[in-house]
Amino acid sequence: MSEQTYLKIRNIVGGKEVDPVSGDWIETFDPYLGRPWALIPRCGQADVEAAVAAAHAAFSSGPWSQMKPSQRGKLLRRFAAVMAENAERLAEIEVRDNGKLMAEMSVQCRYAPEWFEYFGGLADKIEGAVIPIDKPEMFNFTKHEPLGVVACIVPWNSPILLLSWKLAAALAAGNTAVIKPSEFASASILELARLFEQAGFPAGVVNTVTGYGNEVGEPLVAHSLVRKVAFTGGEIGGRKVYETAAKHFKGVTLELGGKSPNIVFADANLDNAVKGAISGIFAASGQTCIAGSRLLVQKSIEQEFTQRLVEFAATARMGDPKSLDTQVGPITTQPQYQRVLNYIDIARQEGAKTLLGGGKPDDPALKQGWFVQPTIFCNVRNSMRIAQEEVFGPILSIIPFADDDEAIAIGNDIAYGLAAGVWTSSIARAFKMSDKLQAGTVWVNTYRAVSYMSPFGGYKASGLGRESGQDSIYEFLQTKSVWISFADKVANPFVLR
Numbered sequence: 001m002s003e004q005t006y007l008k009i010r011n012i013v014g015g016k017e018v019d020p021v022s023g024d025w026i027e028t029f030d031p032y033l034g035r036p037w038a039l040i041p042r043c044g045q046a047d048v049e050a051a052v053a054a055a056h057a058a059f060s061s062g063p064w065s066q067m068k069p070s071q072r073g074k075l076l077r078r079f080a081a082v083m084a085e086n087a088e089r090l091a092e093i094e095v096r097d098n099g100k101l102m103a104e105m106s107v108q109c110r111y112a113p114e115w116f117e118y119f120g121g122l123a124d125k126i127e128g129a130v131i132p133i134d135k136p137e138m139f140n141f142t143k144h145e146p147l148g149v150v151a152c153i154v155p156w157n158s159p160i161l162l163l164s165w166k167l168a169a170a171l172a173a174g175n176t177a178v179i180k181p182s183e184f185a186s187a188s189i190l191e192l193a194r195l196f197e198q199a200g201f202p203a204g205v206v207n208t209v210t211g212y213g214n215e216v217g218e219p220l221v222a223h224s225l226v227r228k229v230a231f232t233g234g235e236i237g238g239r240k241v242y243e244t245a246a247k248h249f250k251g252v253t254l255e256l257g258g259k260s261p262n263i264v265f266a267d268a269n270l271d272n273a274v275k276g277a278i279s280g281i282f283a284a285s286g287q288t289c290i291a292g293s294r295l296l297v298q299k300s301i302e303q304e305f306t307q308r309l310v311e312f313a314a315t316a317r318m319g320d321p322k323s324l325d326t327q328v329g330p331i332t333t334q335p336q337y338q339r340v341l342n343y344i345d346i347a348r349q350e351g352a353k354t355l356l357g358g359g360k361p362d363d364p365a366l367k368q369g370w371f372v373q374p375t376i377f378c379n380v381r382n383s384m385r386i387a388q389e390e391v392f393g394p395i396l397s398i399i400p401f402a403d404d405d406e407a408i409a410i411g412n413d414i415a416y417g418l419a420a421g422v423w424t425s426s427i428a429r430a431f432k433m434s435d436k437l438q439a440g441t442v443w444v445n446t447y448r449a450v451s452y453m454s455p456f457g458g459y460k461a462s463g464l465g466r467e468s469g470q471d472s473i474y475e476f477l478q479t480k481s482v483w484i485s486f487a488d489k490v491a492n493p494f495v496l497r
């Protein structure tokens with residue numbers, strides 16, 4: 001491929017567009033066409049050094065370090081407005097780069113600025129405390145200070161939204177940032193990073209490095225001037241980040257994978273539950289951490305519910321993600337496409353029965369893209385690999401249960417704990433299930449709802465820490481305790497009191 005044919009999208013470091021030090025570029029693909037459409041820089045250690053140096057300089061000297069929290073807040077809110085003005089364009093780039101539906105992305109890109117608006121509002125409401133200390137003639141108070149340079153590492157499935165969750169809070173707290181998007185979908189984030197200058201942010205507050213996890217992600221996490229890593233991604237990357245951060249005593253937020261139970265009771269409104277089950281797994285072609293990939297259905301309605309579910313899911317239109325009529329788009333990356341198809345084989349080998357889909361679509365118009373049919377399996381036991389491992393694709397496993405206790409046991413019998421759905425008309429059951437399910441988010445009679453106001457994060461192997469909601473800003477702050485003596489004399493140190 002000739003490099004000239006494709007658009008080169010550069011990183012932003014210290015307010016300037018920069019080429020990779022190596023001079024190497026990575027092709028970024030359009031998953032609908034299965035073809036490259038642009039090039040992104042292949043960064044390494046030297047690029048990390050430059051980006052962290054720019055972020056550190058902005059943190060420790062220059063206009064950002066002098067700004068009062070209310071000034072930072074205003075800038076963040078201005079950024080939210082600039083981002084909203086560019087929402088449609090950002091959505092188009094993300095659709096082309098990761099194959100998400102335009103129908104979803106245009107809504108998502110109009111909603112993502114709310115994180116900057118909300119955390120902008122919070123920037124000047126972080127208050128310390130005066131401690132009624134138990135010592136004579138002492139005054140003790142606390143203040144919350146920023147950490148320094150924060151690394152924001154994000155995956156390919158919802159680049160702009162997932163970045164906004166961490167970046168808005170990190171900046172509101174007064175930190176500066178180096179962003180590392182996924183090697184598979186960096187384009188929309190690189191475009192977003194350009195908007196900070198337009199909103200009036202000083203150079204160096206927001207910087208980007210692109211490339212592979214081992215080449216650029218690892219040196220970024222290990223860098224001594226990076227004081228916090230906010231990571232969203234898979235289990236393998238998350239573990240590596242945690243290990244490296246531990247070696248350097250730096251804090252992490254880890255937003256990892258899931259294998260969420262979506263539980264339908266016989267007393268539920270079944271029309272709603274069918275829609276909730278479908279949006280839980282087929283939205284974004286199942287490439288969401290919160291995918292309700294284990295559908296637990298009460299035995300007494302299993303047959304009726306399954307039939308209604310399959311009939312509805314069979315109507316899903318696959319096609320060009322840019323078209324507003326399309327309901328299921330392609331898989332974002334070629335390795336992920338192979339992985340999803342592989343899991344279909346695994347499920348069949350384990351004895352699962354295919355009720356819908358189960359492979360590549362027949363439509364010749366979809367042949368060039370990385371499409372997998374919406375697939376529903378029954379005859380699944382919770383111990384099977386298809387029920388235990390995160391597939392990250394449009395694959396749903398139906399698992400029957402008898403009663404509340406069995407639903408809770410199956411729901412919790414998993415390494416993950418990101419989310420759970422419950423469909424019931426009983427308020428008592430709604431409370432009981434939300435109490436007993438081991439998940440960072442429990443939805444009752446809805447699925448996939450998220451907001452900048454509500455904390456999001458995982459139990460168990462789904463992660464550490466929370467994003468969104470007021471408390472999440474403390475993930476990016478450290479508490480200082482200040483002691484001031486107003487005694488006239490300092491006591492004799494050799495006389496114990």
Ligand code: NAD
Pocket residue numbers: 153154155156157158162180181182183211212213214216217218221232233234235236237238240241254255256257258288289290390392418458462463
């Ligand atoms: P991934 O872990 O492969 O990559 C995520 C990011 O980490 C990428 O930018 C990658 O380059 C980088 N990375 C990989 N190894 C690294 C290392 N050793 N050091 C530093 N950086 C490294 O994940 P993915 O395949 O891009 O995304 C899919 C995964 O993300 C799924 O498991 C999904 O569940 C998870 N996810 C979680 C949430 C959540 O909020 N909990 C949201 C979306 C996706």
